[in-house]
Amino acid sequence: MEMESECWRLLAAGVGTVEVCRQLGIGRKTGYRWRAENGGLPPLTLPEQDREGRYLSLLERQRIATLRRDGLGVRAIAVQLGRSPSTVSRELRRNTACYDKAYDGHMAHARARERARRPRRGRLLADVELRAHVQAKLELEWSPEQIAAWLRVAFPGRPAWHLCHETIYQALYLGGRGGLQRELTRRLRTSRPLRKRRRRPDQRRPRFITPGALIDLRPDVVAERTRIGDWEGDLIVGKGSRSAIATLVCRTSRYLRLVHLPDGYAAAAVSDALAVAFGQMPPPARLTLTWDQGSEMACHDQIAEHLAEGVFFAHPGSPWLRGTNENTNGLLRQYFPKGTDLSVHSAEELNRVQDRLNHRPRKTLGWRTPADIFNSALAP
Incomplete structure (x- = not known):
């Protein structure tokens, strides 16, 4: 143990x-x-x-008991602990036999730990009919969130069936103990057999030796989409994370540049390839670049030398800050599907796909093409 x-x-x-x-x-x-x-x-x-910091610890419960005996009120105790008054009030209400009686920190902690175990059967394990409905939708490759919404619409008179999507996820990843077969995880979008631990964005460690400038420092004019030369970039990664293609999208025109990475996507390789790509553009088209905080941008200071106003980074775990690039990467998956080897595509093939998208009318551009807007803005 x-x-x-x-x-x-x-x-x-x-x-x-x-x-x-x-x-x-x-x-x-x-x-x-x-x-x-x-x-x-x-x-x-x-x-x-x-345990996570949102739970009261044994020490905190002992302090609550001591401060309570000293005659302090709920709000005063909360200030001492650095907790919300509602947290202290709820703790006293839940873990004291009677609210007005003495509060024992050790007994309260034991009650809370026992309650947290929740030794009850999962809802999907106990209800065979509900489990059959959920399992049938998973077989159709519905997501747990879609299934949870469907249950509320299809069975409004059965509130006991109104699950949240996390209940379905837990039933899947707990296997037989949760009520659903673990093999059904293959029907999920990720097909991941184990849940992936997520790091909190504010606790991620910096990946760059040279500190990068966050998107907050980017010139305000970039957000207005009124000029050519402000780029968003990212990688689309192939099967087994062994190959990748770099994508650059102009925020204003949606003009796309695909960057061939025949030598892999380590930081030095990405830096060299982007330097060549930007070197082929006229100076007015090289103003800013916004990227995520991937390790492939560890040499961002070398890339910034080719841009008039530098390289900027979105906040960790915030892909919507580079929405134009994320949307374009979704369009590219029609030509470079997920789970395929991207190293088989030559630079000529990338240029063919790039030209196809750049000469396609876009609704967001008033049905003009990205190439038309990009080239018109650079024309003398």
């Missing part, structure tokens, strides 16, 4: 599963089994320091 707790502690610290298994001296199958048995989430029996 101590080794499993240590495994979860390392995973929570951001260490990969394979590296955790190596450090603990356990087999990979054991590490992946521990993750799978808990749906990719830490078990509730972890030490208190490994």
